[in-house]
Amino acid sequence: MITSKMTEAFKSFEGGLFSSVEKADVGEGVVKLLEDGATLMCWADPFYPDPVTPPHVAEATANAILSGLGTHYTAPIGNRELKVEIANRLESFNGISVSDPQRNILITPGSDSGLFYAMLPFIENGDEVMITDPSYPNNFQNTQILGGVIVRVPLSADNDWQLDISEFEKRVTGKTKMVVLTNPNNPTTTVYSRKCCEALAAFVIRHDLVLVIDQAFETPVFDGLEMVTMASLPGMWERTLTVFSLSKGMGLSGYRVGYIVADDKVIDKLYGAAVTVLGATNTAAQIGAIAALKDDRFLEDYYKIHLQRRDTVFELLRDIPGVKMKKSESGFLSWVDISALGTSSEIVSYLIREAKVVVNGGENYGKQGEGYIRIVHGVLKNSEPWEDCIRRIRRALLGLSGR
Helix, strand or coil: CHHHHCCHHHHCCCCCCCCCCCCCCCCCHHHHHHHCCCEECCCCCCCCCCCCCCHHHHHHHHHHHHCCHHHCCCCCCCCHHHHHHHHHHHHHHHCCCCCCHHHHEEEECCHHHHHHHHHCCCCCCCCEEEEEECCCHHHHHHHHHCCCEEEEEECCHHHCCCCCHHHHHHHCCCCEEEEEEECCCCCCCCCCCHHHHHHHHHHHHHCCCEEEEECCCCCCECCCCCCCCHHHCCCCHHHEEEEEECCCCCCCHHHCCEEEECCHHHHHHHHHHHHHHCCCCCHHHHHHHHHHHHCCCHHHHHHHHHHHHHHHHHHHHCCCCCCECCCCCECCEEEEECCCCCCHHHHHHHHHHHHCEECEEHHHHCHHHCCEEEEECCCCCCHHHHHHHHHHHHHHHHHHHHC
């Protein structure tokens, strides 16, 4: 078979055509579950599948299509006006003043492609990449595809899933080239404290490493916690590539608009291969993104909804015997310890059967994720069917706990 000629990384991948794949965004397994009437609480797509596009964003997008502009390419490096609006957000929210939006920002077709592209120029066969565990699965898979060596840095519930720099120091070698971090963390929702971020910055500088950081879930953040942008810390701008997304906080997942922010010496290299690796981000989607950034008052309502849902999930699940959890710190996810009831895979399958709800198994997020499930509680716009889903999960887990 021609597959025998593939790289070792791709030889190990499975897409669900010849085997069962539990990862929610691989293959057609989720599509089949939808057809069977299951509710998806496994895709981090705000309010899926209900329509929620803010009217002014939808109007701008539609006008771009109807005018004919949407038929044509935008430059592969991105819409110039969109970069200006992003620069305004970087200064007001992230504490970064870019010297020139046209020199420090690259628009990407979503943050997944942006994350891969940010890692691509640096990782060669044998380079070691330090990745917190648990963490976003793409952090591991990208490293594997590029031929790098995954170095897992364990996080612990006993430390509230915060960074422990001593764990990084134990694992750094002469082959270490990069640290990849997701902040806030997906799946644990942890917002890394300023103390942890400063300690990581010192570690990265001390060992002359590259930092690639994914901030897709930087909004919303709850309970007055501070969201620290690593690139804003002293000495980090020159060695950090930050990947952002409009999919999560703004609920524009289908628009597929993300962006990379970095020093212009780095961005220049990324510009050079952007058309080859990324292509151009959707023209109409970028125009819709401009409208969203110019008037983001709709985020106030989103924040209230996500906060209320976070609290409701916590209240409904925290007292179930065999279940342990803490309130989410960010986003629209809940990270739930079900290890007393079964393995992650067993509980995912059980909830599909008994509650008709699809959640994520924690093992997909790293070795430290076994015994956990990730619930995307930011789905569905209407609160009544949404709460019914959470109550079905509660009843199912109570029944399992009782047995």
